[in-house]
Structures are given as structure tokens and as C-alpha cells.
Amino acid sequence: MVSSPMSPEVEKLVNAGKLSRDDGEKLSKLTTGAFCVHKSWGAGRVAEWDLLGDKIVINFEDKAGHAMKLSFAVGSLEVLPDDHLLARRVGDLAGLKALAKSDPVGLVVAALKSHGGKMSLDTLEKFMSPKVLTASEYKSWWTAAKKALKDKRHIVVPAKRTELLVLREEDASPGAAMLLDLVNARDLKAKLAAVSRLMKDIDLVNDPETELKPVFEEISSTVSKSWRLNLKDSLHLLVARDELQDEAKVAELPAGSLTLVELMRENRAQLADAVNGLPAAFLGRVYRVFPQAFPERGWVVESLNHLTRTGGRAVAEIASVLDANDELDVLAEFLKKAVRNRQLSTDLLIWMCKERKGKAESVFDMDLGNAILSALEDDHIAGGPKRTGRLSDAFTEDVGLVPEMVADADADEVRLFGKRILATPVFDGLTRRSLMGRLIKTRPEMQALMDEGSQSTEQMALVVSWESMEHRKLELEDLVKVQIPQNKKDIQIAREYGDLRENFEYKSARQHQAVLLRLQSKYERELRNARGTDFVGVGTESVGIGTVVDLEDVATGEKETHSVLGAWDGNPDKFILSYLSEMAKAIIGKKIGEEADIPTDTAGTRKVRVTGIRAYRTEPPLA
Template sequence: MAESTVGTIGELLKEETWTRAALNNYTVGNLKELDELVERIEQNDKQDEILELCDEHLQHTKNSIIALYLSGIIQLSRQSMNDGNLIMLVNLFSDNHKWKIVEYLCNRILDFGENKYALRTLVDCYSHENQTGDLYSVYERLIKVDFEEADIVRQLAIHYEDSGDVEEAVSYYKKALHRYINKKLFSNVKEVWHKLVKFCPEEIEFFNHAEKKIAKSLSDERAVQLLEDYYPSFISKQDWNMAIDILKRILTYDPQHPQARKEIVECYRKKYADHSHLEEYIKLSNLNASWRNIHEAISDFEKHISFDAGNFVHHRTWGVGRIREIDDDEITIDFARKRRHKMSLKMAVNALQIMPRDHIAVLRSAVRKEKLKEKVKKNPVWALKTVIRSLNNAADMKMIKAELVPQVLTPGEWTSWSTKARELLKTDESFGNLQDKLDFYMVRENPITLDEKIYNRFKAENSFFDRVKTLFEFQKYTERDESFGMDSDYFREMFEYFVAYLRNPMHCNEFVVASNLVVRRIVQRYAFLNPGLDLDFIDLFNQIENVEDVFQKIDDSDLRRDFLVLLRKNDKQWPQWYVRLFPYHVSKDIIHELDKNQHFDQLKEIFFNIFDNYRDKREAYIWLVRNCADDEWFKQIDITYEKLLINMIHLLDITFRDIDNRKDAAGNRRINKQIQTYLFKENRLLDYLMQAEEESVIRIYTLIEDVKDLDPAVRLELRHNIQTKFPDLQFYGEQEKEVFSRGGFMVLPQSFEDKQRRLQHIHEVEVPQNSKEIATAREYGDLKENAEYKAAKERQDMLNNTVARLKEDLERATIVAPKEFDDSVVGFGTRVTLENIDSKEVESYTVLGPWESDPDNKIISYLSPLGSELCSHKAGDELRFEINERSYAYKVKKVEKAEV
């Protein structure tokens, strides 16, 4: 069957004779018959043979309809970008006005994805056939893939306007405006601008963005011309705030603009018509004077006009106050602790800050705390808007937290509340980012679309790779939400940013390579976005001078992964490249591929490269040990687990020293934490020691002892466990235990554990509770007069001292188990029976350490005055001594092991 299909096509090609008459006699039915052949070719998996047959035939018969069609369809079915044969076929039939066939061919091309050429040809086809209904649907598809097309966008806008769908018309007018600005066609820009002013003047943020783009692409004068046509719409609505804002922007471009200077004064008069000092403040600020700098005049006027009875103000010392009255040049203000305070207007302008009634500081002083807290929690959007507006409509999360914690929310409440707040700031249309400060947020007067919000963030990014993340975030939203797509003009500008790196690059650096990977990824998903550039990866790879350096600087894990995949598919030396690149992309991607393809020599090379240089390749070494130690290939390497642990301990010591020397402190803290987690929290070190030989235990513990910055509690617990397993173990450098130790003291295991639990309780319970007490006390106001705050701080000092003393004691303590008690002489862990030589009375004492001492129950410390006198004596000894000017005389009757 398969051979007959190839034979049939071969016969068809031989019989085909190309003439104009043959072309004119072709029908859509003939092409459908060829489609049936294509199905048979695919079923029999004969695409390669047919392609070769067609290519050979086209060498001597370049206009063969059959060869062009079969070759073109097979190539498109393979997701190839080569559509040249089908385009040539479309041109043949277009030239002969065979529009039905042209339509069929174009639709066949579009079956495999959107295609600019096919859509534009369909436009011509439907225009010739007067198929108006189909024409507009093609228009809509075409503008989504042809970002340069502007006239058709405007045609669509007019079409929807005429049909009464104003919302859709506005959407297309906006798109047309952006494209005409990019083409720098001012007359078209002005025409579309007027349409948008007519239909949606309230979309202020859109006009702001367009105006700035016009000023940048065309000129400031052109932006002024359009703003002159914009502000009258707000004058007619008596929206004085917006009219003033637009006039300010005109004056920013042209401070001497006579009409704008005149109009802004009139707008102020309308806005503050009821203000008793309006004309006085206009005169005082010289707002009408042409010689005065207009921006300084506006600033002076707005400062003065804001002072009116009932308004709130803020003083840096006295806090929030309310203007009680204004009498000529004197203002009376009620502050919380300074009622009816008087000051001159001139002083007030300089010393006070006017606050709107919804300012967060005003709300904190005027609204009961519990009520305000409830509203903040229930309505985070309102809370965010209130705080951001209170901070001059520009705030980051740190500033927002400072306004809410602890005055409104506790630190714990902030943690959960801020998570939701961050998501709202990112997705809610009411919020946007500042153009020059990505982490600062602003409240928009009019909602902003998500694609515009992402675009604004993209423009504000300073880092190339942050922009990569933002572009991919946009792509993720398009795949999740069909309300906006890749035809967005905002997306086109973001995408073009990366395409620009690929146009005649001077050097093949990380930005060029990353741009290639970004564009490839987008084009692979949306073929119609292909910018027509050579995106061949291996050609680009061969131009890289220092592959490791460039790869290391690609600061995006997804792009590095794409780099590795393309390298594996296109370079036979990929296993060796993977070895070289592993230190810069420490992940399972490389290990898995080498393991899956049985490149065990390369895996060993990676290991020894890291193992031999573990001091310099710390993160890679830790990752290998943590993630690959259980892999089969790893187990085959001739390295003992003890050596791996020894290197880990060395790195622990090195990172501690580097942290002390402030050498990459943040990075070393992260590595240090990973090592401690692996060795101690996951009990890897203890598990090994519990089954290791005694010599290995001594070697490793000696290294642990040398890590001077390690938490003493960790070291002591490890030592305690070792002594439990090896009770007779003598550590290198350790002298025989003496009864008296100048630096330390002896304790029972139970006492040691009790102190550890006490330390843990302070850390986990008492310290957090004290922190809450301090935070609560801060809310009560002035710290100098705050008794609760002082008490909480005193307790904090006490807790810190207790922790320090406990840590020191735990480090000095030597654990002595009951089985180690020695009853040959009086000492730790003994019970001694004494006879008072003078009174003949018998007394008994249990001798333990300072932590166990309980004189009321006859338990004394071996370090106490009495204990130290008794120690080292044996049964039968007589002893006389004096304590605090009192004489004692005893005979030791019996020494035995204490029961504990």
C-alpha cells in the first residue's frame, strides 16, 4: 500500500504538464484529492520520500502544482516555518484570479497556525469577492499577528462605532492610537485621539500613557496640542481636579503657555469658590503674575489654600491636629496634647502638613483602634488605597507596614494580611507601579488593565533578566485568561525589546543568547510572532567565546534549562559540556540526563571536579551530597561517607570564619544553614557516628570541637550521645577526669537535659511572648513615660542574660552518668556517712554538683565549702576544718555510691 502511494504520486508528477490552460481548469476539488493523498502519506509514514520526490521534481518543473502543494503541506505539518512552496502556489492562482482556490489554500495554511501572508491574502480575496462579513473576521485575526498594521485597526474601530458597539470601537481605537504613534503619523494620531476623547475621556491613565509616548516619539509640542483638546471635556463636566491636573501637564511641557496659565487660575477659582481667603492666596502666591515661575506659584497657592477651618494637619512633634479657626493671619489648631494652639499663617505653611480626612494618620487618631483594625482586615483594598494615598501615592511594602504595625495590626496579623495585600497590589486594576521604582505602588484614579500593569512593571525593571520573568508572566496570563492575548501592543513592545538584541549583535554575550532563547520559546508557542530572524541555536553557540562565563550570567533557571536542552539536541559533545556547565547550574537537569544516557564517566568527572575543589565550589558540593548520595552512580564512586562528612565539617568551619570576616556574609550564612540542617537537624552526622568505628568517631568529633562558632548546645549534645554509645571513649587531648576542674563542673544527665529544656523554653516561648509585650507597649505612645514598655524591656534584658548564662554553663558542664560514680573516695556521685567527733552524732550527705544541690535534703555540691572539704577523703579518715569562723571535726564512717 505504501509503495503504491509513492508510485501513484510519482506517476501524477510525470503526467502533470504545466500550462496556463491547466491552471485555469484547476478546482478546489483537485486540491481536496491531493489532501486525500497527504492523509495516505502520513498513514504510511512516507513524508521523507515524498518530500525528496517533490523537491527533485521542482528542480526542473518549478511551477508544479502537485509538487508545490504536497511539499508545502508536509513541511507545515512538521511545524516547519518554511511555507515558501505554498506561498508560491497562492501567488500563481492569485495572478490568475482563481479566488476560490486562493481562499482554500490560505485556509489550509491557517490550519497549521496563524500566518500574516495567508491572512493578508484572504483580505484581498474577500475584497475581490465582496464578502464583507468574512472580511472583518479576517481583519480581526490579521491585526493580532501583524503588529505594524494600523489602518485596518482603525477600520475595525469605525465598523464597530457604526454598528453601535462603542466598547469594542474604543478598544480598537486605543490599539490604532498606539500603532500610529509608533509609525509617527501625527495626523492619524490626532484623529484617533479625538475619537477617544469623545468616547472615554474618563480613562485618564490611558491618556497619560499615550501623551508621554507621543512626547517621546513625536515631540513635546505635539503632546501639548493633544492635551489642549483633552482638558475642555473636564471643564464642561466641572471636574476641576482633572482639568487642573491636565493644565499642569501642559505647563510642564511649556511653562509659558499663556492659555494654560490663564485657565488654571480660573479652574482654581471654580474649585475653591467657597474658600474665604481665595483671592488673598491667589495674590499672595503671584499665581496671576506672568513673571513668576508657574510651578512655584502653584505650589505656594496650594499650600496656602489647604489651610481652612476643619482641615487636619500634622506637626512633626505634636502629631495630628485639627484647624479650629482662621482669624486673618492667625490659625488656631487643636492637637491631642496641645489644645487651641495658635500660630501665624506663615509659620503654619512651613511647619504643618495638611492631611485629608481619609489620611491613615488621621484615621488612627480619630477612629477607635479595634474598629479600624476590623475594617483593615475585612477590606484590604480600601486599606491599601488609604495608606498609599497617605504616602503621596507612592509606597512600598516596608512603608505600608510602618503605617499599620503595630498601630493597627500586630506583627502576627501583618504576616497573613500582607500576603493577600501583595497579591492584590499585583493583580488588582486599582493599583500600579511607579515607572522608575518597581517596588513602589500607586493608586490609579482609573482602573488599569492587567496587560498594561505588567507592561509598566516591565518598563520599570532595571535588570534584563527581571524583564525576562515579566514577559513570561505575561505569557502565563494569556494562556490562563483569554480576555487579553499576544496581540496586545504592550506585549509587542516587550517582545521587541528582546528581538532588538538579535538584530546585528556586536558580541555574543549573555543578553544575546538569552534573547535568542526567549524569542525561540515565544515563537515556538506562537509561530506568527516569528520576527524573520535566524534563530538557529548552534550557530549562535559556536560564536560564544567563553561558554561557561555566558552560561553563568544567564540569570534565569528556565532559560538555562532551554540552553542545556538545545545543546543536547544539537551538539554531539553535550556530555562533556554538561560536565563543564554543572557548577553553574546545580540541578537534577544535568545529572538526570547523564544518568539516563549512561554517561557514568562524566558523572564521576562531575563528582571529583566538585569533591577536589569543594572549598571553592561549596554550594555544588553540598547539593551533590544532599541530593545524589542515594543514587546508584554515586554509590559506585570510591569515596567513603566519612570523607564526605569531614568535608562538610570543614565547610562549616570555613563559612563561620567567612561570616565573621564579612566575606559574602549572606551567601555563607545560607550555605552554613544548609550544612547545619544536613549534619544536625536531619541527624545525618549522629546517625553515622552511632554505627561507626571508635577511631572514626574520634576523628570526626575532634573536627567538630575545632569549629569554635558552633552552638555549644549542639556540640555538647553530640558529645553526650557519643559517651552514651562509647562510655570508655577517651578523646584525643583529653586528660583523665579530676575531681576538681577549674573551668567546668560535673552534672547528672537529667540535670543537663533539664537546663537544655529551660533554654529551649526561653527561646521558643518566653522571648516571643516578651516581643509581643514590647510591641503592645509601643502602642501606648511616648516611650519615655511608658511604664509597660520599660518593664517589658527590663524583662528582655533579663531573658538575654539568662540565655547567655545558660549557654555558657552548658558548654562548661561535664556529664557524669551514675555508672561512672567512684565510691573509693568522697566525690561527685557519692553518699558519705560522717561521725561528729565532738558530739558523736552521725550525719549523712549526698555529694553531687551545683545544679543538683539541695541542702535542705542533705544534698550538697562538691564545689560548696563543705563539699570541697569532704572530697578526696576515704572511709576512716579524720578531718578538721573551719568554715565561716566555725570549726568542724568529722570521722568518715562510710563512702558509697549515691542513689539518683
């Protein structure tokens, strides 16, 4: 190696044994006017040599005229080339300030070249502020510089503060340069950032099949080595690779590449936690391969398992995959059980509210409303940081939610729901009144809830005859075991007819599925709330459930007899009234001799008088 020329004066010191040759060569570069940098005092310029006095004088930016012993200077100073930005800041600060304003890209390039082609954004800011620009000037300058750098493909601007600003060789092909970024990336997150940049600049790749092959191989190799230690980022990187493949329209990955299906199968137990870290845009790809990763019915079980363990963004994707594979009935059954057992996450409850006219239509009912109130109340009682703030906002700020929830619900269920709203400590008084206002606007009969004498919750069971209860159970069994399974087969058959967008049979079968699932939920809810009775031993002092009533039309004198029985026993042909019917409500509580206005078929009313009351049944029916 050829040694650098040495100053004659320094040569004498070396020959005299006062300096080593290496130190002599370095000292010779620190000639008057040379630029240098000290790790503590920063950049400076050599002002004076005093070899006889064993010192060198440096004008540092913030410490002019600083004298240093020769040996100390040689050991602690680094010589800067004249074109280094620190040298230019010391020697021509005015020119550097002008460059910052006129050519921010040129200044960034010069900064990168001064730092080996890579530097952090913090390093750039320390160089610029406050010498070249003030702190406030730097923020606006960097914003403008980023815009100018956007189209400069040879400069990689990091998406995150923790990543590096990188200068590429301008004559390198985009694919080669970006591959180099990927290979040189130090960890999974850095490699993921490199893939993101590559995807953004995919239009610069002329031959994706050829240029991206080493990219795909590098990613597969990296993930194969890393997933056991860092599954979340490994999964993220592999999904990003598949997204890149689609974006670049590359037909096949290189032979032997690790696939998403293989990674998912290998990590089934940890998959839900790993998926939680994925961006929303990637979640759909993960869940769409579930049927392939976990064949037969395993993918359905795995999907439902994820529903209660993943975030809100995943919930919608899982539901979409189940729906696309004609498993909406399975989803509905899972949601119903989860609602009853209060096993739903805040995200899932919010999703069900948003999807009340879509995938969650069959389970959007009073059970869901009570589950939401329970979740909010549990959080309120627990104290500490609130976990259900978004759920509370969804419930109170969506003005259509409560009205749609109570519109077709049983009156007793709505009454109980209203009482919970009035009694819950979760909401302030204004919010409670607002919610009740929405409820009463939809169900005006609930205005009585505001009165002190409103019905107690203990009286709200649905009274039904044992016979009608058994009949309802048989109807539910037929739905669950015959009609819904047959409908599912019809959907699968219709799917084979072709394009689903123009497939009338498929659309019709799916619409019928929604009807059947809603009916199933209704029957199940009613049976849970039902209280069976044989009507034996009822009082006859006034009209009530389980009585036979003789009526006389006050205007015409015509006589008629009706039996007031359970909620599901109504049969006009046999003069049997459900106690929930309007006519029954009009006469219940009346005594012999009292009058009531009952509805007519023409939407009017007629006045009748109670002339007799007796028990419908005095002994239990024969088994």
C-alpha cells in the first residue's frame, strides 16, 4: 500500500521518534485549512500548526481557537473531505443554507454520500438543525423535501422514523436495487418495509418473472429461518410476498417456496395471536386460505375459534369467508350461543350491530341488546381503564340501532330491555332518556315504563300451554333438522349453476336461508322465555289467562263465548284468544257486569259486557 505524502516538518518528528509513521501521515492531512470532526466538539477547521509547541489549533463551530496537543489531535480527530456536508457546513454555511432552499433533493443526496449511502432521519435532522435551519424551519423543509423525493427512485425514503434513508446506485435496475435493499435489511420488519417499497414501485420492474424471483426466494428463506422465533412478523412478511406476487402478476413462486398454507398449518395453535398484528388489507388473504389450510370441516372450527380471539378487523373477514362458503347458518348458530353465554368480544358485538341488515341479521334481536348492556355493565363494575368505549359509542350514537332492535320484538322483552336501560349505571341521565325516547318512538306502548306502576320483571315470562310448547318445539326441530339443512343443499346445488351475480336460484336460496335463520332465532328465544301451564286452578273473579268468558254485545244483545289461553294458543275458528291479542288485552281484568271496548274487523271497536267467567280446565288433562 502506498503511504500518503508526509509534511517535511512532520517527517522530522517521525524520524526523531516523537510520532509513529501512521500518526505522522494523519497529522500531515490536518494541515492548515483542512476540515475535521471531533466526537464531542463536532466539526471544525484547522487554523494553525505549532509543531515546536506540540499543538494544533482548531476552529470548531462552537469552540473557536481550541488548542490540542499533537498526539491527542491525531488520536481524536477524523479528517473530513472537502465535499463532506459537515465540512461544507463549517466552510460555507451560507452556501449550504441556499442549497437547502433551492435544491433539497441535492442536499439529501450529498448528506447520504457523506454517510456511506445510508443515514437515519435523526442524523439528518441533527446535521440540519439548528445550524442550517432552525427547528421550526426544518419541519416544513423536510415535508417539502419528502414530496420532492417521492419520484426519485434512487432514494429510499423510510415510512417509519426507525428506518434508514438510503441512496441507491442510479444506474442499477430498480429490481436489482430493491432486491439489494431486501437482502441488506437487518430484520423482518426492515425486510417488510423493503417489500412495501417494492410494491409501491412495481411499475419500474420490467421483467417481474425474472427480477422478482430472487426477491421471493429471499423472503421464503428468511421466513423459514425466523418463524419459530417471530411468527407474527414472519406471517406478515409471507402475506406481503403473496400480495407482491399478485400485484406483479407473477404466475408462480419459485419451486420450493414456503407457502402461507404450510406456515398456517405448522402454527395452528398460535395463529390467532399472530394474525392480530396484520394490517386490515392482509387479513382477507389469510382467512381466504383457511379452507385449504384446514380441510374438511376443520377450517370452519378454526374460523369460529378466531372470531372471539381476534380484533374487529378480522371479524368481518372471517364472516365474509364463512358466508362465501355457504356456512352462514353455522356462523348464526355460533353467534347465538356466544350471545347467550356472554362470550362475545367488544369487536364482535360492534360488528353484529353494523351487520344487522347483513350477515348478522338472523341474530340481531333483544338477546344481543341485553348482551351489549351486560358487557357495558361488567366493564363499568370492574372499574379501571374502560375497554368498551367503542361499544358504548356504537350503542348510543347509532340512532337507528335501538329502534330496529325493538321494532318486532315481543312486548314483554322490550319492556324488560327498557327497564334495564333505565336502571343501568353505565349511562348518564341524558343518555338514558335519549335511548328511551328512541325506544318509545318505535314502541309507544312502552311509555308506561316511565310510570311507577309499570309491570315488574317477574311477570314477563311468556305463558303458553304445554300443548303449544310441544308443538313449537316440533316446529323448531323441523327447522333445524330438515328445512335449514335442505336449504343449505339447495344453496350448494344452485352455486354450481354458474355466475353468482346472475344466478337467480342461488340468490333465492340465500334469501330463504335468511328467513329460516331468523325464524329459528325467534323460536329459540320464545322457548327460552316460555312458561308452560295446564291452566288448572286459575281464579274466576275476573277475566284472566285460563278462563272462559261469556260476552254480550251491548248494542245488539248477541252473545259469544271465548277462551283466553296461552301466547301460542290463539284460534279464531275455535273462539280461542291468545292473551297477547288485542281483544284479550281489552277484557283481561274485567269482572262480571263490567264493560270493555274490543276491536272489530273494520279497525273500529264495539262495546261488550262480561256476563260469565269460569275456569277453562278444572283438572289436569289426561296424559
